[in-house]
Amino acid sequence: MLEWLKQPGFFGTHATLGADISQLMATLFTGLFIIGWIQARRRQADRHHWLMLGGMVAMLAFFTSYYLFRQLGVLAVEGKEGFGGSQALYDHVFIPILTLHIVLVIIGLVMAFYMIVLGFRAQAFVEGKRVLNEVLLQTSWARIGLMFGGVTAVVLLLFAVRVASAGFSARKLTVYLSLLLLIGIVFAVETAIQRIWPNGAQRHRTLGRFTMVIYCILFATGSITYTMLYILYPGKIG
Numbered sequence: 001m002l003e004w005l006k007q008p009g010f011f012g013t014h015a016t017l018g019a020d021i022s023q024l025m026a027t028l029f030t031g032l033f034i035i036g037w038i039q040a041r042r043r044q045a046d047r048h049h050w051l052m053l054g055g056m057v058a059m060l061a062f063f064t065s066y067y068l069f070r071q072l073g074v075l076a077v078e079g080k081e082g083f084g085g086s087q088a089l090y091d092h093v094f095i096p097i098l099t100l101h102i103v104l105v106i107i108g109l110v111m112a113f114y115m116i117v118l119g120f121r122a123q124a125f126v127e128g129k130r131v132l133n134e135v136l137l138q139t140s141w142a143r144i145g146l147m148f149g150g151v152t153a154v155v156l157l158l159f160a161v162r163v164a165s166a167g168f169s170a171r172k173l174t175v176y177l178s179l180l181l182l183i184g185i186v187f188a189v190e191t192a193i194q195r196i197w198p199n200g201a202q203r204h205r206t207l208g209r210f211t212m213v214i215y216c217i218l219f220a221t222g223s224i225t226y227t228m229l230y231i232l233y234p235g236k237i238g
Contacts, residue, residue: 014234015226023226029059030219037212045130049119056112063109064179085233094228101221108218111211113186118207122200137200144187155180 009020032055039048083090124133159176166172197203229235 009230013230015230019226019230023222025059025062026219026222029055029062030215033212033215037208040208045123045132049123049130053116053119056116060109060112063105064175082235083229083233084235085228089233094225094233097221097228098225101218101225104214104218104221108211108214109182110185110189111207111214113182114189115204115207115211117186117190118200118204122204132201132204134199134201136198137203138194138198139190141191144191148184148187151183152180155183 007017009015036052
C-alpha cells in the first residue's frame with residue numbers, strides 16, 4: 001500500500017498519489033463544511049446536523065489514518081531534500097506555514113470530536129423539528145471521569161483485540177494512546193468552555209464559527225505547503 005501511494009499523483013504535479021489524495025479530500029471536506037455552515041445560517045437544522053456529522057466522522061477517519069498511519073504528502077517530515085527552494089525560504093516561509101498547519105490539524109481534530117458530541121447534547125426536538133436547546137448545558141467532573149473511564153476501557157479492549165490478532169507493535173500502541181489523549185483533551189476543553197458559555201445553543205453557535213474558521217485556515221495553509229512543495233519548489237522526494 002505504501003509503495004502504491006508513493007506513485008506519481010493524478011493532479012499532474014510533482015506530488016505523490018498519497019499527497020494528491022490528501023489534497024483532494026481536504027478540498028472535499030472543506031467544501032462540505034462550508035455548505036453545512038450555510039445550512040446552519042439558513043436554519044436548515046436537520047440537513048446541517050447530518051451533513052456535519054457525516055463530514056466530521058469521515059474526516060476523522062481519513063486524517064487519523066493519514067497522519068498516524070501513512071505519514072504521506074505535505075505533512076510528512078521529508079527533510080530539506082523534499083523541498084527544492086532556497087534554505088532561507090525553507091526556514092522562514094515553508095517551515096513556519098507547515099508548523100502552523102500541523103498545529104491547526106491538532107486543533108481541528110479536537111474540535112471535530114468536540115462538535116460531534118456538542119451537536120447531540122445541544123439539540124432538542126420541537127414539534128418534530130431539530131433545534132438548538134437554549135438551556136444550561138454543563139457536566140460535572142465526576143460524570144466526565146466516568147465517561148472517560150468507559151471510553152478508555154473500550155479503546156484498551158480494541159487494542160487488546162488487535163494485538164491478539166496481529167501482534168504487538170509500537171506504532172499500534174502510539175495510535176491508540178494518541179486517540180485516548182485526543183479524547184482526554186476534548187473532555188478537558190469541555191470543562192473549561194462550559195464555564196465561559198454555559199448556554200448550550202450559544203456555545204454551539206460560537207464554537208461552530210470558530211471551528212469553521214480553523215478549517216478554512218487549515219485548508220489554506222495545506223494548499224500553500226502543497227503548492228510550494230510539489231509545484232513551485234519540488235525536490236527529490238522518496
